[in-house]
């Protein structure tokens with residue numbers, strides 16, 4: 359009986375036209391027959407001779423298929439009695455059936471992501487558009503001196519040592535750590551030796567490392583409100599709790615109520631608050647350093663774009679003021695060079711260096727040592743500082759063109775730019791009644807990318823209305839026409 363069912367099944371499905379040889383076809387069909395229960399568990403297969411006759415094919419073809427099924431465990435030979443279908447699947451099926459009956463209806467048809475995963479996806483902030491007027495925070499990548507880079511890269515690739523092609527030791531390429539320590543001491547008054555510098559794949563990875571190595575799920579972190587959406591989402595994904603602390607003209611401004619719940623982390627962008635742009639006052643810096651020292655909190659300093667400062671004095675890092683090893687300083691090459699490079703750095707208190715290097719090796723297995731070597735040469739030979747100097751002038755011109763474009767369309771008491779002393783973006787402040795999210799949507803339809811300021815806030819009651827405009831990657835000649843398109847949209851909502 360089984361021989362007949364089986365030969366019918368095979369005859370129906372064997373394909374003379376197929377490029378797959380007959381022996382493979384017979385094997386695959388028999389396997390399907392077992393998985394689909396055409397052949398029951400413990401069912402006896404016909405002898406190879408019998409099946410070959412039924413199908414009108416050579417016995418060797420059938421023997422090949424049987425041997426393959428035997429090797430993979432679909433069938434087993436029982437001495438003297440023949441070949442039988444093995445009992446493999448039923449337990450799994452049973453288990454799945456049980457799990458399905460235990461699950462709530464919501465789970466059966468519901469979300470497949472963890473709660474953290476669902477939250478992360480729901481509040482995703484990364485823009486689908488990464489280039490064009492006025493995508494925030496993007497440098498002019500077309501100005502990157504790729505010919506110089508190419509030459510240095512070719513040199514690095516000449517006869518590379520095996521150690522340059524294996525995994526990176528956690529800290530990264532030593533010459534780059536040295537070049538960075540020199541640069542950071544000089545440009546940002548960061549107090550460090552090269553051993554304290556750990557190379558990462560950018561600030562996102564640096565934050566992730568800090569949270570995993572120094573925080574546990576449920577620990578509290580203070581975030582600036584408004585703040586960088588990436589920091590908030592990384593926190594959500596790591597299971598930490600956060601308290602959104604407001605900022606004023608002097609930066610983070612915790613009140614007595616905030617101070618009561620001591621956080622494990624305080625996330626700050628003191629040199630150029632993101633996105634509003636103010637600089638944290640010295641008094642506020644000293645207050646937070648003292649509080650962190652007293653309560654053993656970690657201050658995580660995001661110094662993402664302070665290389666580009668156009669007015670006012672260059673502001674030293676908060677890390678440089680810290681005498682109690684409570685500050686972890688983070689920087690990135692995403693603004694100074696280009697975001698796709700995915701290189702950043704952490705400057706750590708000495709006691710944290712070893713565990714962070716181990717953490718990096720265990721969690722992320724660093725690599726890209728030849729890219730790091732190229733960057734080290736780029737810095738050592740002065741190209742990095744020269745590029746920053748040149749781009750600072752380019753961005754200063756673009757900032758001024760954007761400010762002129764704004765002033766030509768709106769009186770300052772109605773619409774004005776703020777946070778323009780540094781960086782690659784400004785905030786275009788709008789009257790409180792404006793729906794900045796609706797404006798951003800309408801602008802997108804008109805081909806202009808901007809971010810509504812209200813989206814950076816956690817507490818919508820304190821949210822200012824405005825648009826975050828990046829000007830770094832917008833050619834001089836494009837700024838006025840692009841802003842005019844945006845201004846037409848804004849006027850509809852004023």
Ligand SMILES: Cc1ncc(COP(=O)(O)O)c(C=O)c1O
Nearest residue numbers: 495560561562586632662690692
């Ligand atoms: C405030 C701030 N921090 C961090 C980052 C991201 O840095 P990275 O590209 O190194 O992950 C950005 C990027 O726009 C930013 O604006």
